[in-house]
Amino acid sequence: MPADPPNRKPHLDTLASTLLVLCCFLWGLNQVAAKWALPEIPALWQAAARSVGGALLVWLWARVRGIALFEQDRTLAGGLLAGTLFAAEFACIFLGLQYTSASRMIVFIYAAPFVVALGMPLVARAERLTPLQFGGLVVAFAGIAAAFAEGFTRPAVAPDQWIGDALGLLGGALWGATTLAVRGSALTHASAEKTLLYQLAVSGVLLGAGAVATAGPLPLQLSALAWTSLAFQVVVVTFASYLLWFWLMRHYPATRLASFTMLTPMFGLVLGVLLLGEPLTGRLVLGLATVAAGIYLVNRR
Template identity: 25%
Template sequence: MQKLTGRDLAAALTVVVLWGINFVVMKFALRDFTPFQLGTARYVFAVLPLVLLVRPPRVAWKWIAAYGLLQGVGQFGILFFALKVGMTAALASVLQQTQVFWTALFGFVLLHEKASRPLQAGLVLAALGLACFALNYVGTDGLGATTPLGFVLTLCAAAMWAMSNIVARRVQQAYKDYSPLAFVVWSSLVAVLPFAALSWAFDPEPLRWHWLEARASSWAAVAYLGWAATILGYGLWTNLLKRHPANRVAPFSLGVPVVGLATGMLVLGEVVTPWQWAGVAFVVAALACVMLGGLVFRPRPQQA
């Protein structure tokens, strides 16, 4: 089995940092963009100029469209709204990782995949974590930077991410030699027009052209979301997954909520309540159980 080289480790850590601070960058961009406008701008940056340089992947267009709508319009459209109506960047970075468990649930229902013992234990821990997050809203003390609506929307965004993972699995099963980078670029193109149409239909009239007056820092945030977090991040990650087993690469994603929590608290001054810290601990423990549990629950070799 090929070992992770120093370059591989650097690539994995780069992705962790890019995706970890991604949520704080979204908060900055939402100062001058509505959620639909941010979605449009993010994916315009993600496809240009690569869509002019990269050929469409050898994949049926229904899969490209499905991935673009689920991962683009679904996941990030809902997440942008969650950050706008009441979710901190710090906690969003943690709650988005529940996509691991949503993916397992959808995989069981749609792909008839079996739930391993580590996954079963992880689901229990994740449920306890979500219960702690919910208890934060009992009474009035928990209401502040986050709201119940923001919490629910963030979980819905994670579920949409999971559905896009199911699409990606079906593509990997049906097309062994497709280009992951081309797939990401062309599926990003799918998201542009729906986001633009939603912005025109639902954004209030005074806000439709507000993006023309956006600060340079907000445009820099959009460029980061499109080029760094989307193209560079997913490009490095898919390259690692092509060259190494998923169980060697996936544990690095445990660092994403750590970076997200740290940057949200340090850069934006966000506060995490005791109930939310308990929820964070359970969710991170659940992720560790799923990603590292195979080492503990490894089947014993049969004796001759």
């Protein structure tokens, strides 16, 4: 079990909370962007393009800043594992979006905080949740379920919707497993840039191979909307927001960070109202308040 870095903080401060809210907003918008691009860019090609483009940006960023990426520091095994889990996660998400709605997908992805909360005591005993904090995690997830309950009572978006839902749940479990792989290996001492580059480079190779094998050639002509969606996913989400996320993981408790990510589906709902014209209901407002209460319980000192 690797020792925690000496500069890891026991609680989330104002900076961490602000950065987390920004990341959650971007991740909520990302599901809408991915869904917009799917009619033109096949699922695995879209996932592979995100990873490859993000990897190139991370490499350029590290080179400009003089950050060493290729020294021997015993992170290879953890990096390969994290990258493989990362590839499987996004394969599930992008393939699943072909069968279910973006709003349903984002609910199932956020099984990840439970995987982290249950598994983190095995890799970092200091991050064990108290019964009250675990109760806060349950309260937060209950808020998400309440906000999305209306969607579960409507007609299915497709005949095979259950396939997309199942892939979303599996993607969430894989996200949680990726977090545990990073915290339970030598990657916990690596820079955010190196941690992210491992995942993007390995997943880019694996997803690209999957796309070549199953999705046919990459389309050469895309609409402005598809290009904008892909650029947003590569530059803003895959490069900038993930770099922030892994920096936060290196300096703050992973269980507290994971609980905060439950804001993402709430942002997804709000963005659906603003961008897709979906109704803003009392259940949504109640869900937002419940998620806020759950996150407070998990992060209270």
